Amino acid sequence: GAGVSQTPSNKVTEKGKYVELRCDPISGHTALYWYRQSLGQGPEFLIYFQGTGAADDSGLPNDRFFAVRPEGSVSTLKIQRTERGDSAVYLCASSLLAGGTHEQFFGPGTRLTVL
Amino acid sequence: GDSVTQMEGPVTLSEEAFLTINCTYTATGYPSLFWYVQYPGEGLQLLLKATKADDKGSNKGFEATYRKETTSFHLEKGSVQVSDSAVYFCALSGIYNQGGKLIFGQGTELSVKP
Numbered sequence: 001g002a003g004v005s006q007t008p009s010n011k012v013t014e015k016g017k018y019v020e021l022r023c024d025p026i027s028g029h030t031a032l033y034w035y036r037q038s039l040g041q042g043p044e045f046l047i048y049f050q051g052t053g054a055a056d057d058s059g060l061p062n063d064r065f066f067a068v069r070p071e072g073s074v075s076t077l078k079i080q081r082t083e084r085g086d087s088a089v090y091l092c093a094s095s096l097l098a099g100g101t102h103e104q105f106f107g108p109g110t111r112l113t114v115l
Numbered sequence: 116g117d118s119v120t121q122m123e124g125p126v127t128l129s130e131e132a133f134l135t136i137n138c139t140y141t142a143t144g145y146p147s148l149f150w151y152v153q154y155p156g157e158g159l160q161l162l163l164k165a166t167k168a169d170d171k172g173s174n175k176g177f178e179a180t181y182r183k184e185t186t187s188f189h190l191e192k193g194s195v196q197v198s199d200s201a202v203y204f205c206a207l208s209g210i211y212n213q214g215g216k217l218i219f220g221q222g223t224e225l226s227v228k229p
Contacts, residue, residue, distance in 0.1 A: 004158075033216060042119075042204050042219030043159070056214050091159065099215045100147035100208030101166050106159040 002026070004107035006092050012113045013082055021077040021110045025094030032075050033104060034067055035091040043091055049075060050098045082114045117142040117209045121220035124202075128227050134192040136223045138179075138205035141186065146207040148172075148181055148188040149217065153202045162190075162203070195227045 005024040013019050025032050031050055035043035045059040049069040057067075064082075069075040079086055089111050093104040122137040140146065150162040150172070163172030168183035177192045188205060205220040 031215065035217075040221070042206070042221050043217070045216040045218065048214050048216055050214065056216060059216070093159075095215065102215060103161050103164075104215070104217065105161075106151075108158045 004092055004094050004105050006090075006107040006110050008110060009108065010111045010113075012115065014115050015082060015084060017082050017114075019079050019082055019112065021079075021090050021112070023075045023077070023092030023094075023107060025073065025075070025092070026105055027073075029094035029096055029105075030072070031095045031098035031102070031104075032069060033093040033095075034075070034077050035093065037089045037091055037109070039088075046077070048098065055098065079112075082112075084114050087112055087114045117146065117207060117218050119205050119207055119218055119220035121203075121205050121223050124222070124224040126223060126225050128195055128225070130197055130227055130229050131194045132227075134190070134195045134199075134225070136190040136203055136205075136225070138188045138190065138220060139186050140188065140205075140207050142207055142209050144209075145183065146209045148179070149206040149208070150177070150179055150188070150190050151204040151206060151219075153204065153222075155201065159204070195225070197227045197229055200225055200227045 033048040034046040037043040047057040052072045064080045067077045089109040092107045095102040147166045149164045152162045163174040165172040165181040171180045206217045
């Protein structure tokens, strides 16, 4: 079956603009995670959803970042007033259930560049 | 807080050489431990995992043993191939983190030459 997909694959924007990044998880996966990966670093956790609710948003860097998953499937990560420091690859992952023993399947990522 | 430290790369080996990539962690209790791999142009993939002390995860000839006494989860392979060239990430999921969020190391790039 299809894996996790993310759109767009690349996004170039100007400082101060608003962007939305989309994630389509594997069908039937109840848990969805967002991570951010800067060049030469490992992914850093941002937020995760169990169903429609954000169960842990402790990794969101500030209130310019927000994510939704209104129907428990597709999720959108929204960034307001983008800054150059937001440039990174944004990764989405899904798993059948939340919890450390369940494998997370990662999407290819969205590369965000803020000019 | 919980953290993961990996040996710095890049690591360059000849084909059929023995591979070790060191990984140590700091966490409360007994976290689950993972190795993920990112091949060029591809997304992160789970390579192997171990969920309790002394467990050995293995896949595709790679192995790692969960060592509680040394808080380590070193990745090993007896004979690497050119196709193993990739970036390898060690990660943990903490015992008190019921949601399973992963904490990653910084990654180790492996380059295998023919």
